[in-house]
Amino acid sequence: MMIQVREYALLTSDNAQPASMDLGIVSEATFSWLEQLQQQWSGTSQILSREGRRFLRLGSYVGYLQSPTGESIEILPKTTLDVPAEIVPLRQLLRRMLSASFGITPREASQAVLQRSDQPLHEWIISEFLRHLADLVRKGLRFDYHLIEDEHSAFIRGQLDVTAQMRMPPGRGTQFHVRYAEFSPQRIENRLLRTALDWTLNMTRQGQSWRQANSLSHQLNGIVPISGSTTQSMxxxxxxxxxxxxxxxxxxxxxxxxxxxPDFQYGSHQGISLLFPMEKLYEGWVGYGLARALHHDYQLIEQTKSQCLLEHVPVGEKSSQRWFMLKPDFVITGGQTVVMDAKWKLLDSRADDGLRKYEISQPDLYQMFAYGQKYLHGKGTMMLIYPRHQYFATPLPVFRFDEDLSLWCVPFDLESGGLVKGEWQDSFRCFPDDKPKVVYDEPQNSHAFHE
Incomplete structure (x- = not known):
């Protein structure tokens, strides 16, 4: 059983409530499991928060959760203020954003794979991993030399350790202490692939993926999986x-x-946890689109932190310290310096009054003002990039901090992967009008990047 919700949805076990994309109905067992997760995650990130006695509120995370009972929750992006009509486009958008953020280029797939648009995110990742692994095995795995020390060898192979051999006790004179190099596939990359393969074989519920994983498991039978921390091994x-x-x-x-x-399923909470912060995915998607649309004379720098808010010399110290580093999402350098920040928030152009202010966050404006002073020295143009939707389809009129420093709020088309055109283009020479439109989509016959 799987339910689909979107960011910031409520989860409850109360069957009297009508289910929707903003309200998911789960079983009592799953809700108890989610309550345990909420307590575990409460100190680190706002993935789940309690709202009343019988409700849990999701945060700005997307992905997939599966409880020990097998009940699944698919969390999709919230791309409109209205309830979305279709699930498949949101899944495809999430895959594009995930691919751009992690630098993944999906290859052309068979028609059978393309037709499985109803795959949840984790099954899609598993199927893509198996497809790449099958191709790698077909071309041939890489081997490497590994030093082997054997103190019970029946014959001399490689180099005899004379000192260790002389210390052998009586009765073991026919066993040799040798040291030699063996050419084998037991290199760290192959062992990591085997570890991931074992986990996918245990967790996939797709028949085709299980059969492919089982076949590959037999082909990689001699490779030893990683027993320790896979993060360190990566x-x-x-x-x-x-x-x-x-x-x-x-x-x-x-x-x-x-x-x-993978360790999550074997711990005290048993299940699958595959969650991504939507803000990071959106930043990666925007960065991908900006890089493709940028004029070749300019350079896009992501997550720079060359400037700080202030410098301070503590008591007893001789040199100053840089405090509160300023880290805009994007800085464009070249013939023009531009500061840009991507915000995963749905603005509302209908809220064009002094009270609601298009739903723009005041701290975001303070942040941009600080960027303008430090990176542009108080003179130039900046941009806040928000996702485009039906109530924010065109750029807002320019905002001015003063006569020298201005700010544009521009929609970013999530489907095409580009900024919506408008008057802001007159102030940004780094984006030429004749640059081809960048599209990264999943057409009917290909999984690929297109321009």
Whole structure:
């Protein structure tokens, strides 16, 4: 059983309530499990918060949750103030944003895979991982030399450790203490792939994915999975030219081993947790679109922190310290310097009065003012980028901090992956009008990037 909701939806076990995308009805067992998660996660992030006695409120996280009873909750992006009519477009949007954020380029898939638009997010990740792994196995895994020390060898192989051999007790003179290099597939990358494969074999509920995972498991039978921390092991993954063929599968393996959190199912909470902060996914999607639309003479810098809010010399210290680093999402440099921030929030152009102020957050404006003073020295143009929807389809009129510093609020088309055109273009020379429109979608016959 699976329910679909969107960000900030309420979850309850009260069957008397009418279910919708903003109110999910779950079983008592699942609700109790969610209450335990809420207590565990309350100190780290606002994934779940209690709202009354019988309700839990989701935060700005999207993805997939599966309780130990098998009941599933799919959390989709909230892209409109109205309730969305269809689930499939939201799933496709989430996949595009996830792919852009993690640097994943989906390859062309078979028609059978393309028709499975009803796959939840974790099954889609599993199917893509298996497809890449099958291709890698078909081309051939990379081997490496590994040093083996054997103190019970029946014959001399490689180098004899004379000192250790002389210390052998009586009666074991026919056993040799040797040291040799073995050419085997037991390198860290293959072991991580085997670990991810074992987990997908246990967790997938799609028949085709299970059969493919089972077949690959037999082909990789001799490779030993990782027993310790997979996060530490992922840092040892080599990106050299020798492993060029492994680059496509690495982000899929990383998603499974780090984001799906395989240890979660074996712990006290047992289940599947695959959640992503929507703000980060949106920033990655916007950054992808901006980079493709930018004039070649300009450079897009993401998450820079070259400026701070203030400098301070503490008592007893001789040198000043930089406090409160300012980190805008995007800074464009070249013939013009521009500061841009992406905000995952639905503005409302109908709220054009001094009370509601288009629902723009006042702290966001303070933040942009500080960016303007430090990065632009109080002179220039900045931009806040919000998702486009039916009540925010065109850029708002320009906002001015003073005669030298201005701010534009511009919609970002989630489907096409580009800024909505408008008067703001006269102030931003870094985006040429003749630049081709960037589209990253899932057409009927291909999973690919298009321009």
């Amino acid at each position: 840092r040892q993954w080599s990106d050299g030219k020798y492993l060029f063929g492994y680059r496509a599968i690495k982000p899929w393996c990383q998603l499974i081993l780090e984001q799906m959190n």
